[in-house]
Amino acid sequence: MRILKLKKADLYRFLEVIYKEADIWAPQKKGDKFVFDRVDDFSKIELQTTRTIIPPKKIMVPPMFNMFDFNEAGYKEDFSHISKKILFGIHPCDIHGLLTLDKLFIQEYPDPYYMGAREKTLILGLSCWPDEHCFCKSTRTNIIEEGYDLFFTDLDEFFLVWIGSSQGDDLVKLAPDKFDENLSDKDIQAYIRWQNDKEKAFKTEIDFVTMPDLMELKYKAPFWQEAGDACLACGSCSMVCPTCNCYNVADKTFLGGKPGKRIRTWDSCTLPEYSEVAGGENFREDKSDRLKLWYTHKLQAYVSKYGKPSCVGCGRCIATCPVGINVKTIARALEGEEVDAFWKKMSREVTK
Ligand code: SF4
Numbered sequence: 140m141r142i143l144k145l146k147k148a149d150l151y152r153f154l155e156v157i158y159k160e161a162d163i164w165a166p167q168k169k170g171d172k173f174v175f176d177r178v179d180d181f182s183k184i185e186l187q188t189t190r191t192i193i194p195p196k197k198i199m200v201p202p203m204f205n206m207f208d209f210n211e212a213g214y215k216e217d218f219s220h221i222s223k224k225i226l227f228g229i230h231p232c233d234i235h236g237l238l239t240l241d242k243l244f245i246q247e248y249p250d251p252y253y254m255g256a257r258e259k260t261l262i263l264g265l266s267c268w269p270d271e272h273c274f275c276k277s278t279r280t281n282i283i284e285e286g287y288d289l290f291f292t293d294l295d296e297f298f299l300v301w302i303g304s305s306q307g308d309d310l311v312k313l314a315p316d317k318f319d320e321n322l323s324d325k326d327i328q329a330y331i332r333w334q335n336d337k338e339k340a341f342k343t344e345i346d347f348v349t350m351p352d353l354m355e356l357k358y359k360a361p362f363w364q365e366a367g368d369a370c371l372a373c374g375s376c377s378m379v380c381p382t383c384n385c386y387n388v389a390d391k392t393f394l395g396g397k398p399g400k401r402i403r404t405w406d407s408c409t410l411p412e413y414s415e416v417a418g419g420e421n422f423r424e425d426k427s428d429r430l431k432l433w434y435t436h437k438l439q440a441y442v443s444k445y446g447k448p449s450c451v452g453c454g455r456c457i458a459t460c461p462v463g464i465n466v467k468t469i470a471r472a473l474e475g476e477e478v479d480a481f482w483k484k485m486s487r488e489v490t491k
């Protein structure tokens with residue numbers, strides 16, 4: 140693997156060159172938060188972001204899209220939402236999120252829509268710095284060794300650029316004068332210092348090794364009911380999670396012989412309709428049962444199949460859930476700690 144050096148001032152010049160190849164999408168400001176969006180103005184790219192509201196899974200599988208048009212004669216697949224893109228500024232945890240989706244949508248159940256978008260998207264990763272919600276060190280997704288075409292580590296004065304694929308190498312060849320192969324000892328020391336400082340900067344840690352057993356041992360613990368009572372069943376935790384992948388399909392038909400459409404939309408196991416079957420029976424009517432399903436998948440079931448949690452430590456559920464139900468508070472409750480979260484306070488109010 141080749142590692143090159145790029146001067147800070149040359150980043151936008153490099154992006155200008157590769158912009159001719161495909162649309163660039165990157166983190167940009169939206170109010171006081173960040174979103175991945177198509178770049179029209181390079182000065183709007185945010186290099187110092189933590190998490191975006193929605194992870195880049197929205198580029199591979201949009202929240203809603205038409206799978207195919209159909210009529211009496213047959214159907215025609217619709218790939219019109221897929222186009223060539225360069226995704227710049229994606230952090231290691233979100234690259235791990237895509238690698239998790241790859242397991243399902245490429246290896247287990249090949250999904251032509253996901254695979255089509257994945258093939259047409261180049262991944263240009265960017266290093267980041269943890270805030271109080273990040274815990275990717277605990278999920279070991281703070282380091283990335285695969286899944287990118289180029290990866291930029293921001294060392295203040297310059298970037299170290301890892302080339303992760305032949306397509307990444309081709310991008311570099313479009314602007315060879317901007318990159319330097321000669322790294323000095325000083326450059327390497329700057330990288331080692333940055334790496335050590337980042338390791339120490341994490342404020343949230345979770346012991347994922349014990350989680351599968353605790354999920355089993357605490358399956359009937361009272362806190363599940365308390366969390367379920369507080370849960371708003373809004374589904375936001377799934378929408379923002381880079382590894383959540385459930386979806387629903389529904390047909391849209393029209394009068395006058397127009398072709399129908401099969402629409403695919405993101406779904407969440409925390410929503411009441413998720414476990415509803417024909418006849419109106421619902422196997423998980425109670426919100427606590429739906430939360431247990433979500434956390435069983437994240438902390439236990441995925442570990443037994445793949446040897447790691449289906450959580451990449453991005454902190455989005457922590458930043459998003461309006462009542463404080465998230466991997467951190469559930470992990471603390473599983474460990475038997477007194478949790479200082481809105482859902483816990485609510486249950487204390489009710490029992491007063
Ligand atoms: S469970 Fe929460 S912290 Fe883990 S990947 Fe999903 S949103 Fe991020």
Ligand code: SF4
Pocket residue numbers: 369370371372373374375376377409459460461462463464465
């Ligand atoms: S856990 Fe939080 S984010 Fe998820 S559905 Fe319940 S209230 Fe919404």
